[in-house]
Amino acid sequence: MIGKLIEGLRATGRRLTRTRRAVLRVLEGNQYPLSASELYERLQKEKVSIDLVTVYRTLTVLKELGFVSQLELHHEGQFRYEIRQGRKHHHHIRCQGCGRIVDLLLCPLKKLTSLIEKETQFVVNEHTLEFGGLCPKCQ
């Protein structure tokens, strides 16, 4: 992914830096979407010297370049970020007990969109769908 990142950065007059590389690496190594502060903590554990502000700025850049997507899960009050590059459209389910987040691969909403467009006269560009419940350990 680094190759494409360099390409994307150059194309927009930006540079590949130690911190951008590190943020992308940590995101790639994670199963579930991370918040800025979680990302910051992981980087600290890996002895990567970085400021929280830089984490935010880096995530903004990666989002602009289309490498990550930004999610807002309900009842969280913060953003989360996950690698988007090469991943299919998907949704999430979050455990109300422990907060664990799991991907859902199915998306039943494509058919629904045209129905909603008729009902509301909107042009639908995006949707968010999220489930909440209890994971096996928390039941």
Next chain:
Amino acid sequence: MIGKLIEGLRATGRRLTRTRRAVLRVLEGNQYPLSASELYERLQKEKVSIDLVTVYRTLTVLKELGFVSQLELHHEGQFRYEIRQGRKHHHHIRCQGCGRIVDLLLCPLKKLTSLIEKETQFVVNEHTLEFGGLCPKCQ
């Protein structure tokens, strides 16, 4: 609705006040869910003297009593509140241009829930579904 409110307040050792009555009235008079600060502005326009903090506290109480539901629409970074009492389960669509929020009456997700429970081993308790697009005026 005031009758039921008094009942609910009394049952939990609370009182009916000028501000609680006013907050409920404004919410009832609105088509779409309001944020705390929007509610505050409306109250000011109606010459109701109230503090923003009290708006938040009142909304919390109304939520606890089940009179309003709290929503988090995406890309907003704030909560919104709408009357829940006597309303059916529904979702929303929000215009990416002007921010207008419209109710959707259909909910296609009941059937999906059991499928997701099988897929993830979670017990599903809630879901959020939201669409974003452009309303007729903003297209």
Next chain:
DNA sequence: TTCCTTGCAAATACTTTGCAGACTG
């Protein structure tokens, strides 16, 4: 009169911005 409720000030949590020095290409 009791004790719940309110307003004001301040704190909190997450995120963004300003600026000068550090680093990439």
Next chain:
DNA sequence: CAGTCTGCAAAGTATTTGCAAGGAA
């Protein structure tokens, strides 16, 4: 070397909490 990037400090936004005065029953 030019111009981008970073860290630090500070500001911004939404929301919550502490406390003493005000108000409902």
